[in-house]
Amino acid sequence: MADNSTRTAYTVDSLLAVTVGVFNERGYDGTSMEDLSRAAGISKSSIYHHVRGKEELLRLAVGRALDALFAILDEAEAETGPPVDRLEHVVRRTAEVLLSELPYVTLLLRVRGNTATEQWALERRRDFDHRVAELLRAAVTAGELRADVEPRLATRLLFGMINSIVEWYRPGAKGTDGVADAVVHLAFDGLRAR
Amino acid sequence: MADNSTRTAYTVDSLLAVTVGVFNERGYDGTSMEDLSRAAGISKSSIYHHVRGKEELLRLAVGRALDALFAILDEAEAETGPPVDRLEHVVRRTAEVLLSELPYVTLLLRVRGNTATEQWALERRRDFDHRVAELLRAAVTAGELRADVEPRLATRLLFGMINSIVEWYRPGAKGTDGVADAVVHLAFDGLRAR
Numbered sequence: 059m060a061d062n063s064t065r066t067a068y069t070v071d072s073l074l075a076v077t078v079g080v081f082n083e084r085g086y087d088g089t090s091m092e093d094l095s096r097a098a099g100i101s102k103s104s105i106y107h108h109v110r111g112k113e114e115l116l117r118l119a120v121g122r123a124l125d126a127l128f129a130i131l132d133e134a135e136a137e138t139g140p141p142v143d144r145l146e147h148v149v150r151r152t153a154e155v156l157l158s159e160l161p162y163v164t165l166l167l168r169v170r171g172n173t174a175t176e177q178w179a180l181e182r183r184r185d186f187d188h189r190v191a192e193l194l195r196a197a198v199t200a201g202e203l204r205a206d207v208e209p210r211l212a213t214r215l216l217f218g219m220i221n222s223i224v225e226w227y228r229p230g231a232k233g234t235d236g237v238a239d240a241v242v243h244l245a246f247d248g249l250r251a252r
Numbered sequence: 253m254a255d256n257s258t259r260t261a262y263t264v265d266s267l268l269a270v271t272v273g274v275f276n277e278r279g280y281d282g283t284s285m286e287d288l289s290r291a292a293g294i295s296k297s298s299i300y301h302h303v304r305g306k307e308e309l310l311r312l313a314v315g316r317a318l319d320a321l322f323a324i325l326d327e328a329e330a331e332t333g334p335p336v337d338r339l340e341h342v343v344r345r346t347a348e349v350l351l352s353e354l355p356y357v358t359l360l361l362r363v364r365g366n367t368a369t370e371q372w373a374l375e376r377r378r379d380f381d382h383r384v385a386e387l388l389r390a391a392v393t394a395g396e397l398r399a400d401v402e403p404r405l406a407t408r409l410l411f412g413m414i415n416s417i418v419e420w421y422r423p424g425a426k427g428t429d430g431v432a433d434a435v436v437h438l439a440f441d442g443l444r445a446r
Contacts, residue, residue: 142444194443203443207434214420215413215438222412240401244409248442249388249397250336 070108070118073098078119078161086116087171113175120169120179123162126155127186136193142202142246145193149245152190153220153238157227164224187217216245264302264312267292272313272355280310281365307369314363314373317356320349321380330387336396336440339387343439346384347414347432351421358418381411410439 076098080089091112095102109115130136135147156163169179191213197203203212220241227237243249270292274283285306289296303309324330329341350357363373385407391397397406414435421431437443 202445204437204441204445207437207443208430211431211434212438212443215416215434216443218416218419219409219413222409222416225412226408236402237405240405240409243398243401244406244439244442246442246444247398248438248440249401249406249410250440251396251398 068098068100068104068108073105073108074115074119074122075161077115078165081116081119081165082161082168086112086165086169086176113173116165116173117175117178119162120166120175123155123159123166124179124182124186126159126162127152128182130155131186131189140202141193141197141200145190145197145203146242146246148190148193149216149220150238150242153223153241156220156223157229157237160224160227160229167221167224187213190217219245262292262294262298262302267299267302268309268313268316269355271309272359275310275313275359276355276362280306280359280363280370307367310359310367311369311372313356314360314369317349317353317360318373318376318380320353320356321346322376324349325380325383334396335387335391335394339384339391339397340436340440342384342387343410343414344432344436347417347435350414350417351423351431354418354421354423361415361418381407384411413439 077094080093080097084093089112091102091105094105094112094115098105109118130148130151133147133151136144136151138144166179166183169176169183191209194203194213194216195209198205198209223237223241271288274287274291278287283306285296285299288299288306288309292299303312324342324345327341327345330338330345332338360373360377363370363377385403388397388407388410389403392399392403417431417435
């Protein structure tokens with residue numbers, strides 16, 4: 059436990075920032091309240107002052123990622139215009155949210171477990187994927203996207219590409235500029251020169 | 253331990269097939285020789301008759317995936333012709349090897365640890381990625397691929413898309429036909445209709 063003189067004043071947000079790092083490093087299952095207390099430098103009872111426990115911290119952390127992703131679907135560019143343009147906007151913004159909320163989205167993508175919170179997160183993630191798949195299907199129907207790639211498969215490959223960014227992206231690393239641009243280029247027009 | 257009357261006669265290959273399933277389910281670190289003995293239905297000493305231990309089983313299993321991947325680079329279509337065609341062949345075959353050697357490639361992609369075998373696997377995987385990145389760079393230089401996506405980034409997104417297949421592909425599942433075709437279409441020409 060940290061001594062009082064160096065104790066940090068936490069808000070729920072700053073506590074979450076510490077928590078998400080520990081969850082990503084040790085795994086949610088492998089993290090104890092003791093680990094969180096040590097990483098934050100405050101007592102467990104100080105943490106319980108903010109949240110009911112570990113599962114609430116998980117819900118808040120993945121909730122932050124999910125809220126940022128769902129907010130994309132409410133942006134004007136995602137709601138009006140030809141389906142292909144709306145999809146392109148959603149793909150670009152999904153990559154951008156992944157980069158700006160990297161630790162939170164990383165945690166979301168690693169959720170696998172059986173607690174109610176993990177099930178809830180998996181379900182909301184599937185909802186988001188379905189919303190994007192519907193947009194993709196609308197673009198195929200409109201003749202804007204090729205019809206020879208099955209929409210469900212295309213959506214999976216698209217998210218596979220976007221989500222893989224969490225495996226290697228480090229903020230400020232060299233050569234990672236234009237990641238969202240690259241995703242959009244590759245997804246919509248491919249790598250071939252024209 | 254299984255009783256003698258039901259004991260299965262194992263070869264290294266059939267023992268590996270059982271092992272890779274257990275490693276993928278419980279994680280390499282989380283698997284004991286006892287777990288392997290139980291899953292195979294033979295005694296630990298019978299396993300030691302085939303291999304020196306758990307780490308050798310890992311080496312053989314990820315080695316199988318790596319050998320299949322590196323063999324692609326020696327195929328005639330990967331060695332002659334315009335770089336873009338060679339790259340397209342390698343991308344298609346990488347997806348096909350992933351599907352045909354699914355449990356072995358899945359294990360390879362999950363290797364993270366610090367044993368000598370895991371370090372060796374990570375290094376060989378990086379070598380393979382570098383070989384593909386070189387081919388991609390050659391195709392950009394030849395003007396066959398767009399120059400506005402940095403080759404290293406393009407390679408990462410490409411492998412991100414291909415490797416993500418292990419997360420959802422189940423052999424024989426409906427709607428997974430043409431996975432390798434879809435990867436090639438998306439990677440080289442994108443989803444946009446022309």
